[in-house]
Amino acid sequence: MNYEEHKTGNQDMESVQEYGDNDSKTVNVGAGVRIEGRIDGAEVSDISGTLSGTINSSNINLNSSGIFNGDMSGSDITISGNVEGDINSDQYLIVNQSANIKGTIEYSSLQVSYGAKIQGTIRHKGSVHSYTPNIEPIEKEDETENHENDHEEDV
Numbered sequence: 001m002n003y004e005e006h007k008t009g010n011q012d013m014e015s016v017q018e019y020g021d022n023d024s025k026t027v028n029v030g031a032g033v034r035i036e037g038r039i040d041g042a043e044v045s046d047i048s049g050t051l052s053g054t055i056n057s058s059n060i061n062l063n064s065s066g067i068f069n070g071d072m073s074g075s076d077i078t079i080s081g082n083v084e085g086d087i088n089s090d091q092y093l094i095v096n097q098s099a100n101i102k103g104t105i106e107y108s109s110l111q112v113s114y115g116a117k118i119q120g121t122i123r124h125k126g127s128v129h130s131y132t133p134n135i136e137p138i139e140k141e142d143e144t145e146n147h148e149n150d151h152e153e154d155v
Contacts, residue, residue, distance in 0.1 A: 027057065031065050045074075047081070064098045090125075 025043035029035055033049035045057035047066040060074045066081035073088040080096040086104045087093065093107040097115040104121045112118070 029066070031063075064096075
């Protein structure tokens with residue numbers, strides 16, 4: 001192997017290492033791209049195309065051109081596109097105006113913009129606290145005492 005071949009080989013290896021490492025754990029599904037399958041363990045998932053299957057990612061952003069069919073779970077989820085399936089958000093779920101959701105939503109914190117379309121079931125995670133006022137009954141005074149007191153004042 002001459003020097004030029006060795007140099008070209010090393011450059012190719014560096015390119016593979018540069019693009020092969022994804023320490024940021026980011027998934028991008030571009031507009032016009034269609035994926036079927038499972039995404040698990042991603043930190044950030046940005047979907048502008050079509051994804052059918054399951055996704056488990058810390059931060060999920062479904063853009064207005066994005067279409068998702070299946071089960072979605074994560075901590076922070078923002079929906080601007082079309083979803084048909086289950087959404088399970090551990091922390092924040094933001095549903096923007098252009099969103100169209102059909103399915104079951106479970107959330108801890110929910111923000112829905114005016115104009116968003118949601119058809120299905122919405123469930124809050126965790127315990128729901130109810131407030132019961134502690135009101136003690138008001139005791140009525142004995143009417144005979146009141147009349148006697150009124151009578152004594154007249155005399």
